[in-house]
Every structure is written in C-alpha cells, then in structure tokens.
Amino acid sequence: MNRKFLLVALVISGFVVYLSGCSKESEDKLSGSTTCDTTKVSYAQQIVPILQNNCYTCHGGANPSTGIRLDTYANLQVFANNGFLSAAVEHTGTVTPMPYGLPQLPTCEVNTIAAWVNQGALNN
Ligand code: HEC
Known part of the structure; x- marks a missing residue:
C-alpha cells in the first residue's frame, strides 16, 4: 500500500517536473x-x-x-527624414518595398530602423 502510494507520487512528481521543464523552455524561447x-x-x-x-x-x-546611396550618414538621413526609409522597410505607403525583390527584413530589424528614425535619426 505504502509502496504503491510512493510509486504514484513519484510518477506524478516526475510528470510535474516534466511539464514545468517544458513551460520553462517555451518561456525561454518566447523571451528570446x-x-x-x-x-x-x-x-x-x-x-x-x-x-x-x-x-x-x-x-x-x-x-x-x-542612384540612391545609403552607405553614408548624410545620404541616409535624407531618406530617414522624408519617411522613405521606414516606409520601404515596413512595406507601407507607396514606396517600393525593400530590400528590393527580397523577403522583408526580420521584425526586430524593421522595428529598430523605425525606432531610430522616430528618435531623430541621430548620428550616434
Ligand atoms: C537588389 C537591390 C536592392 C536592395 C538589396 C535594396 N534596394 Fe532599395 N532600391 C532598389 C531599387 C531598384 C530601387 C528603385 C525602386 C523603384 O524606383 O521602384 C530602390 C529604392 C529604394 C528607396 C526609395 C524608394 C522609393 O520608392 O522611392 C529606398 C528608401 C530604399 N531603396 C531603401 C532600401 C533599404 C533600406 C534597403 C535594405 C533594407 C534596400 N533598399 C535594399 C534596389 C535595392
């Protein structure tokens, strides 16, 4: 009787550990x-x-x-300030989506560019 109880307790606690291990893992993935x-x-x-x-x-x-050069700060700043840079990477508005003919950049990179523009497109 006692043994059976122990066995059941072990199985249950093992299952709980297994489950919490899983949710921990997915939490890590999510936060990542x-x-x-x-x-x-x-x-x-x-x-x-x-x-x-x-x-x-x-x-x-x-x-x-x-004819569009973006590899110097001064040139990039023009497209940051006229809204083309954000629109091009966000695929919004009437601007041609960028990168041209390629999939959209990962969300984090799009958001980073948009945030930089919103923060004043500083040469920092
Ligand atoms: C494979 C070549 C290629 C790549 C890579 C590329 N572009 Fe372009 N880009 C072009 C071409 C071609 C045009 C002109 C498109 C048009 O006039 O419709 C252009 C136009 C633009 C314009 C002006 C858009 C407009 O409608 O006037 C911006 C801003 C721009 N690109 C930003 C970027 C940014 C930012 C990246 C990287 C995330 C990028 N491009 C990657 C080829 C490229």
Whole structure:
C-alpha cells in the first residue's frame, strides 16, 4: 500500500517536473524572440550593420545602380527624414518595398530602423 502510494507520487512528481521543464523552455524561447531593444538605437552599432547586410549591395559605393546611396550618414538621413526609409522597410505607403525583390527584413530589424528614425535619426 505504502509502496504503491510512493510509486504514484513519484510518477506524478516526475510528470510535474516534466511539464514545468517544458513551460520553462517555451518561456525561454518566447523571451528570446521578443528581445528586441529599441529604446535607444545607435546608428553606428545597430543601423549600419543592418544596412550593410541588406542594402549596401544595391545602395552603396560611389555609383549605386539605383542612384540612391545609403552607405553614408548624410545620404541616409535624407531618406530617414522624408519617411522613405521606414516606409520601404515596413512595406507601407507607396514606396517600393525593400530590400528590393527580397523577403522583408526580420521584425526586430524593421522595428529598430523605425525606432531610430522616430528618435531623430541621430548620428550616434
Ligand atoms: C537588389 C537591390 C536592392 C536592395 C538589396 C535594396 N534596394 Fe532599395 N532600391 C532598389 C531599387 C531598384 C530601387 C528603385 C525602386 C523603384 O524606383 O521602384 C530602390 C529604392 C529604394 C528607396 C526609395 C524608394 C522609393 O520608392 O522611392 C529606398 C528608401 C530604399 N531603396 C531603401 C532600401 C533599404 C533600406 C534597403 C535594405 C533594407 C534596400 N533598399 C535594399 C534596389 C535595392
């Protein structure tokens, strides 16, 4: 009788541990995917790497094929201030969606660019 009770208790506690392990894991996954700090976006540390990886191939160099150069702060600032940069990466408005012919950037990168623009598109 006692043994049976112990066995049942063991099975139940094992199951509880198993379940809480699962929910812990999914919590970790969730918090991992929502870690996107846009409170104070840095041009040099956050914006440049995103554009380097996704935009400079077409919008960089002395003679960009599209005539739109985004690899200097001064040039990028123009498109940040006229709203084209945010609209292009957010796929909103009448601006051609960017990156051109490619899937939209990950949500965190889109939000980071939009936040940088909203924070004044600083050269920080
Ligand atoms: C494969 C080449 C390519 C890539 C990569 C690319 N663009 Fe473009 N981009 C273009 C072309 C071509 C145009 C002109 C589109 C048009 O006139 O319809 C353009 C236009 C733009 C414009 C002006 C939009 C308008 O409607 O006037 C902005 C802003 C822009 N790109 C930003 C970006 C940003 C930011 C990235 C990276 C996230 C990016 N582009 C990646 C080719 C590219």
